[in-house]
Amino acid sequence: RQAAVESHRDFIRSWPLLVDALRHVAHPPIRNRGTIGGSLAHNDPAAELPAVMVVLGASMILQSATAQRTVPAEDFFVSPLETLLAPDELLIAIEAPMRDPSAGWGFAEISRRHGDFALAAAAVQQIPGDAARAPGARIVVTGVAERPLRVTEAENILCEGIWSAARDKAIRAAVETAVEPFEDLHAPGWYRQQAAGVMVARACQDALMRGTDLSTCRDKKPGAVA
Ligand SMILES: Cc1cc2nc3c(=O)[nH]c(=O)nc-3n(C[C@H](O)[C@H](O)[C@H](O)COP(=O)(O)OP(=O)(O)OC[C@H]3O[C@@H](n4cnc5c(N)ncnc54)[C@H](O)[C@@H]3O)c2cc1C
Incomplete structure (x- = not known):
């Protein structure tokens, strides 16, 4: 159950992005x-x-009466209300790496009322680089495309280093270019498009503040830009 995960100590510690999103x-x-x-x-x-x-790089474990297979989350979600699940399969487990101790995460959403489905939302994880590895980031938006959409251009910008007004603008522009927002009675497409950029920028700033790499954020206060 979603509520059980949301309040479980192990999930709060090891998959805080999931817990934030569940709320x-x-x-x-x-x-x-x-x-x-x-x-x-x-x-x-x-x-x-x-x-x-x-964002977590999770894997879906799918089981039928005769076989089991593992599908990466990035492939599993195909289009609205459609996944790679075959009619005779159940999703029996999800495997996701535990949070890297140095990783920062952020989840930001805009909806008409709290608890409504997202008009636009962003999930971000950022892992600072060190002598042994390059920095890494994953940025995914929802509510603005047919499926959860990874914005690799924005990920590259986030990995470049310190947060600044210019980087904030560049990330929002990258997101606005990447999304394919639809129009419905809740919001026009242009609104979702702009909102997606703002949500990604907010989630990125939260991720940078929560990560352990102090060099990426000049001023570790919410909303601070250089
Ligand atoms: C009023 C309302 C508001 C909501 N708002 C949000 C929201 O803001 N954001 C959001 O993300 N969700 C929202 N939801 C969705 C809700 O959180 C549940 O995720 C959703 O209703 C699925 O419920 P369930 O887990 O009981 O699955 P079910 O309703 O039992 O199943 C959903 C579908 O998945 C299939 N299924 C279920 N489990 C498996 C499995 N293990 N393997 C294979 N197929 C399976 C079922 O056959 C069915 O087709 C909302 C729901 C309601 C009713």
Whole structure:
């Protein structure tokens, strides 16, 4: 159940991005009944959890009566309400790496009311580089495309280093170019497009503040830009 994960000490410690995102999923009574697997199998294009799974680099374990297979989250979500699950398969487990101790994470969402499906939301994880490895980042938006959308151009900008007004602008521009927002009674496409850029910028700043690499954020205060 979503509520059980949200309040579990191990998840708060090891998958804090998932826990942060869960708090945007509907309301407590819904999360008391809804499951993680149900949300992923349902794959609403504005759902929070598919985006989180892609950011975490999770794998979906699918089981039929005769076989088991493992599918990366990035491939699992195909289009609205469609996944790679075959009619005779169940999603029986999800494997996701535990948080790297130096990693920062951020989740930002805009919706008409808290708990509504996202008009636009962003999930971000940033791992600082060191002598042994290059910095890494994953940025995924939801609510603005047919499936959780990775914005690699924005990831590259985030990895370049210190946060600045110019980097904030460049990341928002990269997101606005990448998304394919749809229009519905909740919001026009242009609104979702701009909101996606702002959500990514906010989530990136949270990720930089929570990570251990002090060089990436000049002033570790919420909303600070150089
Ligand atoms: C009022 C309301 C508001 C909501 N708001 C949000 C929101 O803001 N954000 C959000 O992300 N979600 C939202 N949800 C969705 C909710 O959080 C649940 O994720 C969703 O309803 C799925 O519920 P469930 O886990 O009971 O799955 P079910 O309803 O039981 O299943 C959903 C689908 O997935 C299939 N399925 C379920 N489990 C598996 C499995 N293990 N393997 C294979 N197939 C499976 C079922 O056959 C069915 O087709 C909302 C739901 C409601 C009712």
